[in-house]
Amino acid sequence: xxxxxxxxxxxxxxxxxxxxxxxxxxxxxxxxxxxxxxxxxxxxxxxxxxxxxxxxxxxxxxxxxxxxxxxxxxxxxxxxxxxxxxxxxxxxxxxxxxxxxxxxxxxxxxxxxxxxxxxxxxxxxxxxxxxxxxxxxxxxxxxxxxxxxxxxxxxxxxxxxxxxxxxxxxxxxxxxxxxxxxxxxxxxxxxxxxxxxxxxxxxxxxxxxxxxxxxxxxxxxxxxxxxxxxxxxxxxxxxxxxxxxxxxxxxxxxxxxxxxxxxxxxxxxxxxxxxxxxxxxxxxxxxxxxxxxxxxxxxxxxxxxxxxxxxxxxxxxxxxxxxxxxxxxxxxxxxxxxxxxxxxxxxxxxxxxxxxxxxxxxxxxxxxxxxxxxxxxxxxxxxxxxxxxxxxxxxxxxxxxxxxxxxxxxxxxxxxxxxxxxxxxxxxxxxxxxxxxxxxxxxxxxxxxxxxxxxxxxxxxxxxxxxxxxxxx
Amino acid sequence: xxxxxxxxxxxxxxxxxxxxxxxxxxxxxxxxxxxxxxxxxxxxxxxxxxxxxxxxxxxxxxxxxxxxxxxxxxxxxxxxxxxxxxxxxxxxxxxxxxxxxxxxxxxxxxxxxxxxxxxxxxxxxxxxxxxxxxxxxxxxxxxxxxxxxxxxxxxxxxxxxxxxxxxxxxxxxxx
Numbered sequence: 001x002x003x004x005x006x007x008x009x010x011x012x013x014x015x016x017x018x019x020x021x022x023x024x025x026x027x028x029x030x031x032x033x034x035x036x037x038x039x040x041x042x043x044x045x046x047x048x049x050x051x052x053x054x055x056x057x058x059x060x061x062x063x064x065x066x067x068x069x070x071x072x073x074x075x076x077x078x079x080x081x082x083x084x085x086x087x088x089x090x091x092x093x094x095x096x097x098x099x100x101x102x103x104x105x106x107x108x109x110x111x112x113x114x115x116x117x118x119x120x121x122x123x124x125x126x127x128x129x130x131x132x133x134x135x136x137x138x139x140x141x142x143x144x145x146x147x148x149x150x151x152x153x154x155x156x157x158x159x160x161x162x163x164x165x166x167x168x169x170x171x172x173x174x175x176x177x178x179x180x181x182x183x184x185x186x187x188x189x190x191x192x193x194x195x196x197x198x199x200x201x202x203x204x205x206x207x208x209x210x211x212x213x214x215x216x217x218x219x220x221x222x223x224x225x226x227x228x229x230x231x232x233x234x235x236x237x238x239x240x241x242x243x244x245x246x247x248x249x250x251x252x253x254x255x256x257x258x259x260x261x262x263x264x265x266x267x268x269x270x271x272x273x274x275x276x277x278x279x280x281x282x283x284x285x286x287x288x289x290x291x292x293x294x295x296x297x298x299x300x301x302x303x304x305x306x307x308x309x310x311x312x313x314x315x316x317x318x319x320x321x322x323x324x325x326x327x328x329x330x331x332x333x334x335x336x337x338x339x340x341x342x343x344x345x346x347x348x349x350x351x352x353x354x355x356x357x358x359x360x361x362x363x364x365x366x367x368x369x370x371x372x373x374x375x376x377x378x379x380x381x382x383x384x385x386x387x388x389x390x391x392x393x394x395x396x397x398x399x400x401x402x403x404x405x406x407x408x409x410x411x412x413x414x415x416x417x418x419x420x421x422x423x424x425x426x427x428x429x430x431x432x433x434x435x436x437x438x439x440x441x442x443x444x445x446x447x448x449x450x451x452x453x454x455x456x457x458x459x460x461x462x463x464x465x466x467x468x469x470x471x472x473x
Numbered sequence: 474x475x476x477x478x479x480x481x482x483x484x485x486x487x488x489x490x491x492x493x494x495x496x497x498x499x500x501x502x503x504x505x506x507x508x509x510x511x512x513x514x515x516x517x518x519x520x521x522x523x524x525x526x527x528x529x530x531x532x533x534x535x536x537x538x539x540x541x542x543x544x545x546x547x548x549x550x551x552x553x554x555x556x557x558x559x560x561x562x563x564x565x566x567x568x569x570x571x572x573x574x575x576x577x578x579x580x581x582x583x584x585x586x587x588x589x590x591x592x593x594x595x596x597x598x599x600x601x602x603x604x605x606x607x608x609x610x611x612x613x614x615x616x617x618x619x620x621x622x623x624x625x626x627x628x629x630x631x632x633x634x635x636x637x638x639x640x641x642x643x644x645x646x647x648x
Contacts, residue, residue: 347570351558390527472514 002315002457004449012449015442022435026118029431037111112185113423118432119184120422123175125436127274128298128414129444130168131291135299136161137228138263139330144231144256149467150326153318156457157307159232161299163451164444166228169221176217176274180210186422189280201280208277216273220266227259239460249463267292275414278421282360284345291417293338297379298410300330301403306448308396315457321394322473328393331406335383342376364416367425371416378409411437476647477622478504479630480607481639482615486512489616492637493518496620499633504619507611526595530588537583541576607645 238248268288304327
């Protein structure tokens, strides 16, 4: 039996407390009214600091294009960079009579963004930690559905991590309810004033309306939590079963297959609802898969990290380095799968250059350039180079190091999915972001390790248990 | 030069693996093993060096990647600049995303094909080469271990091999 050590308990509680204080500070520091934003902007200008606005950086690039590379303008060149009108809205070059109006508009825009910021930070961290147990549950279900022989020794670790599924889901649901009560403006399609002037969103209201949205969210979270509940319950019942009584094993096999079907439909819709609808004009047909790849690789990484942690504390003696090797292979493979989807989504939209699609990537590249390309380095280059060698996959500290890079990279991935639509160009990773991450990390650690204390860390009566214990590569 | 070898036949891969370990322990020298399918862990049990094929494969992949870059740069940028979806011509980097699939494919193509060819060269295989296996049954369901007699007593060795579970033993005298 695993017991939650006091040290870990204290650590997770400290994380939660520090995180909670930080989140509160983030909400207090967010400007309460437009005057505060005006003061802020005035202060910044007085100090002579250039608040890096995309308009300014763009001019430099234009110059580079003109004299650096000998570009002969193509006749068919399409402008995807921001035009002057938009730049004025963003407040870069303010001159002429309309300056006043534009200035006010800009300040109001900035005000909304800064008000959204702590909410968006909370939402990103909540979603990031929610998707980890979901990815683990999928991995767990695949082990049952595929009747995998190598993994039963890791089942209790996976079951423990999925313990966060319900608490995390409830937190997400509460955040969505708060959004629909107009406490924040994360989802602009929830605002009737916006919809009134927007024919594109009007066409989507039969799907994107608050009651249906919340019903769907309840179905996703409730469905996943139910499947998780019964899968884990059957797994516990299997422990008490008579030798060679495979009733619960067969039941779980069917349940796992059913879950995977339910999951792939609901996950796809969840990604449209919770993330893609933040940019209600934009759409991508492989977005569900893209989010899935992110959650899957994060989940597998978390299994590897928790397993290595428990091993280092003297538990899980039956897990050998071949199991770690297999997990690392999955981390490596799914990281490449994620990159494949990331690139497939990017290249088709970049290539066809259709205005309503390409704006999504224009904002991400111009305002979030470092994060957008940085996460590809973290999520692709690091795992590929660090885990390419077969021997490195069984060196624990290598797996841990790569795992931390992967998890950080996928946090940035979710950040870049959510932030451009909610806080736009006024992003930075500050107190609200870091403390939200700390809070959910603390809660996650506390919940998953507590749920592991309830049952022995090794399953019993699983027909593949012996094969798994003797598994060697 | 006369060299004597013993051919011991086994009917099961687990049995073979166990026999290999025992033979190694008794310090007899295994010349070669013929199996109908790859036996997992046999290379480790025999004490063979790990393969360096993966390293060559990586190098071939890098070469394939470079070939793709040079090729696309020459074809689409220098020799006959193409208008790719209205992107600025005459610039490799600004058109690079559309070349990524080609880079990927050529990396895989080079790595895979050249690795197979390297494997053939290294194992001295070529088309129409005649099979070298000493017993036709090793292509079906038997496993053959070739043990060098050298200066050991043939009878002792034979008895030892029977004890390891060999189903059949033949003494081959290459005069």
